[in-house]
Amino acid sequence: MRDASDGPSGDLLAWYDVHARVLPWRTGPEERRAGVRPDPYRVWLSEIMLQQTTVAAVRAYFRAFTERWPTVQALAEAEDDAVMAEWAGLGYYARARNLLKCARVVAREHGGDFPDTVEGLRALPGIGPYTAAAVAAIAFDRPAVVVDGNVERVMARLHGVETPLPAAKKELTALAAALTPQERPGDHAQAVMDLGATICTPRNPACGLCPWRAPCVARAAGIAAELPRKSPKKPKPVRLGIAYVARRADGAWLMERRPDRGLLGGMTGWPTSDWSEAPSDDPPMDADWRDTGEEVRHTFTHFHLRLRILVAEVPEGSVPDRGAFVASVRPSDLPTLMRKVFDLARSAVPPR
DNA sequence: GATCCGTGGCT
DNA sequence: TAGCCAAGGAT
Numbered sequence A: 001m002r003d004a005s006d007g008p009s010g011d012l013l014a015w016y017d018v019h020a021r022v023l024p025w026r027t028g029p030e031e032r033r034a035g036v037r038p039d040p041y042r043v044w045l046s047e048i049m050l051q052q053t054t055v056a057a058v059r060a061y062f063r064a065f066t067e068r069w070p071t072v073q074a075l076a077e078a079e080d081d082a083v084m085a086e087w088a089g090l091g092y093y094a095r096a097r098n099l100l101k102c103a104r105v106v107a108r109e110h111g112g113d114f115p116d117t118v119e120g121l122r123a124l125p126g127i128g129p130y131t132a133a134a135v136a137a138i139a140f141d142r143p144a145v146v147v148d149g150n151v152e153r154v155m156a157r158l159h160g161v162e163t164p165l166p167a168a169k170k171e172l173t174a175l176a177a178a179l180t181p182q183e184r185p186g187d188h189a190q191a192v193m194d195l196g197a198t199i200c201t202p203r204n205p206a207c208g209l210c211p212w213r214a215p216c217v218a219r220a221a222g223i224a225a226e227l228p229r230k231s232p233k234k235p236k237p238v239r240l241g242i243a244y245v246a247r248r249a250d251g252a253w254l255m256e257r258r259p260d261r262g263l264l265g266g267m268t269g270w271p272t273s274d275w276s277e278a279p280s281d282d283p284p285m286d287a288d289w290r291d292t293g294e295e296v297r298h299t300f301t302h303f304h305l306r307l308r309i310l311v312a313e314v315p316e317g318s319v320p321d322r323g324a325f326v327a328s329v330r331p332s333d334l335p336t337l338m339r340k341v342f343d344l345a346r347s348a349v350p351p352r
Numbered sequence B: 001g002a003t004c005c006g007t008g009g010c011t
Numbered sequence C: 001t002a003g004c005c006a007a008g009g010a011t
Helices: A007-019 A029-033 A040-049 A055-068 A072-076 A080-087 A094-109 A118-122 A129-140 A149-158 A169-179 A185-198 A217-221 A336-348
Strands: A238-248 A253-257 A290-299 A304-314 A324-326
Touching: A007 A185, A029 A185, A040 A055, A040 A072, A040 A094, A040 A129, A055 A080, A072 A094, A080 A094, A118 A129, A129 A185, A149 A169, A149 A185, A149 A217, A238 A336, A290 A336, A304 A336
Parallel strands: A238 A304
Antiparallel strands: A238 A253, A253 A324, A290 A304
């Protein structure tokens, strides 16, 4: 009979008890021992923010969200635009749209309490296999099998799995399942991720400091840094586009809310042409558009974008074909691409 | 399984 | 510099 106090899981938990990172959303090992239960709302919020996103980037957003909306009920009652603006800059904006959907389902259909099982969590918007397992383990101490990029990397090295991702996913999940203890599963999940983030890093892993250096197959073979192998990625094509920045005589700016689906969905930004190999000139209103000669370069997940910037100064009473004039622009409410556009455009149309 | 979906830091 | 990488999910 194995429990958390012996075997590789026990070695990892002993390491975690000493080396656990202190994070704003985390209930540390000492706190847990003292009987402190994590707040499922904060665990869930942090997990959504941390999807494909670094701890460093998340910190400020987590603080802002929890100060403004301390509970899931408060978040559920927020305006859509307020949440999107608060999320601006963090990326993957479908997360923010699903965040709000999820909060409203939890508030309305679950009385403000998150489900405490993997299946219940998995049914909520924006919660997939990883997040369901992570919240179940961390917030409710259920022995769920948590598999993220860290776990995949650690398992691939520990067991010397040379099959490339994503084909190796199933095998790595099975290996992670075999190591998941019945005792302290929440701490175990966080321990593997901390190990991956601080010791078993993608490049230059610090194998000498690793609690699993003895059983690690990849280390023995001298190929730790080469694992996990990954299938080759497709090259990113270059797309072109035009951004139209119009300032009205009273200082208002013409902006447009993007459709809920697709790139930067639900975010406010400058009207643009389509983004393609040969974009068509499609200004949002009739005006004397002037080419600034400036170009924004921005790389998305699957393509590079070069956006020419056209500006126009238009009289009061102007009626746009699409979008609406807003009295003031807060760059912090905009996705990064649109901030870049504003930075260049505002110097091309200085205030009178 | 493949594709779409952001951003900033690091090498 | 250009590519790689980070606590993935939806379709």
